[in-house]
Amino acid sequence: MNIEFIEALEEIEEEKGISKEIILEALESALISSYKKNFGSSQNVEIEIDENSGIVKVFAKKNVVEKVENELMEISLEDAKNIDDKYQLGDVVNIEITPKNFGRIAAQTAKQVIIQRIKDAERDVIYEEFADRENEIxxxxxxxxxxxxxxxxxxxxxxxxxxxxxxxxxxxxxxxxxxxxxxxxxxxxxxxxxxxxRSHPGLVKRLFELEVPEIHDGIVDIYAISREAGSRTKIAVFSRDPNVDPVGACVGFKGSRVKAIVEELNGEKIDIIVWSKNIEEFIANSLSPSKVLKVEVNEQEKSALVVVPDYQLSLAIGKEGQNARLAAKLTNWKIDIKSESQYKDNFISE
Incomplete structure (x- = not known):
């Protein structure tokens, strides 16, 4: 490797935001593995890369001992002092052992390390970008x-x-x-x-935020959504401005806003209802499009008995119980639906 390699690292740092030091550390680690693979795995080696010239050197690290038992890992005190008088027992001596053709291996390894580091950095950037967008559309x-x-x-x-x-x-x-x-x-x-x-209720919420400026601006709020994807959704909304009708805002002129959402969901039916602090009113609204005559609530059990006109019982319950099921999910209350006749026969004593 040479000075051009160091200049290339500086360009990568500038363009990709990958620190030169991080690449050099990774490269040193990779070169140690390459050396051990090609020239002997038993030695304890260290790689030094000159950050100015790009020259790579390999050093064997040997402990200074009185009696050498492992020549690959140890050096005698006498031999160490021949290198430098300052060495004492227990010191570590670095002896250069750079092979003749190591420059070629270093260049190949550097290329692989850089490619991998760039890939890792790009993956990290993508992860950070999308991790911040969880729950978005x-x-x-x-x-x-x-x-x-x-x-x-x-x-x-x-x-x-x-x-x-x-x-x-x-x-x-x-x-x-x-x-x-x-x-x-x-x-x-x-x-x-x-x-x-495509089936999460959050998709419907985000679609309404996109289509309805009043929701985006916080004038109209979505209280709750219950959904059986591909079939029907119920969405409860309320307005913070008494002059703004929340259902009208969501439906749009001639139904344009809700129509766009229904088209995106391939014809899924959407019931937009008004949320109310009054639970009887909210439960009655949740059974839309059915008309409700009476709601009796049991606060302790969070259950409600709902009375509907005889001719609207099947509409209130819905096909395979869907309307009642979605209303229960939306309100988080157990809902028992009875027709007016059933209520009179079973719940009103003569």
Whole structure:
């Protein structure tokens, strides 16, 4: 190696932000391994790289002893004093043993170390960038599908959309552009692993933040979301400004805002309801689109009995109980739904 190598390290430091000292330390460690592999693994060696000239030297480190039992690791006091009178028993002597062709090995090793360090640094940069974006929304392009995992091109790197985070029934084809939720960013030996989601309720939340300026600005807040991805979502919202209708803000002019979200989610139904501090009112709202006649709550058990018109019982419960199930998730209350007739027959004593 030579002065050009040192200059190259300085350029890498400037362009990639990788400290020259870090590369030199890694290189010294790699060169020790290379020396032991090529010239003998038993010696205790040290590598010195001149930071001005780039010249590499190999030194054997030997302990000064009275009687030498291992020539590779030890040197007699007499021989040590022949090198320098100052040496005493217990000192360590560095003896240069640089092989003739070690410069070529050093150059090859340096190239490998630098390439690896640049890769590691780039991976670290990507990890830090995406780790800070967990729970955010990102747009990516479907790159390929393998073993039911969908690999998404995110520009600088790729993310994985595993089967558990996919929307049931959604088909992913190469080149499709999707909005995705960054669920988790893991640091692995192969670089950052970015787990994405299309089914997480957080995706719906972020889509509303993108489409509804009042949510982005903090005028309208999202209280809770319950979701069965690909089928239906319920979102409870409230307004901090009495002059702003939270449902109207989310729906948009002629439904433009919610329509954009529904299209992104391939037709998933979205019920936007008003959150209320009054739990009876909130539970009644949560069963939208059904009309509610009466709500009786048991605060201790966090359960509610809801009465609906006879003709709306199936609407309130929903297909396979979905509407009632999502309302219970949204409110975090147990909800028992009865028709008006059932309520009169079973709960009102004559």
């Amino acid at each position: 990102i747009t990516g392009t479907v790159q390929r599908v393998s073993r039911n995992n969908v690999y998404i091109d995110l520009g600088k790197t790729e993310g994985i959309l595993p089967p558990s985070e996919q929307i049931e029934g959604e088909i992913y084809e190469q080149g499709d552009r999707l909005k995705l939720y960054i669920l988790e960013v893991k640091k692995t030996t192969k670089g950052p692993q970015i787990i994405l989601s």
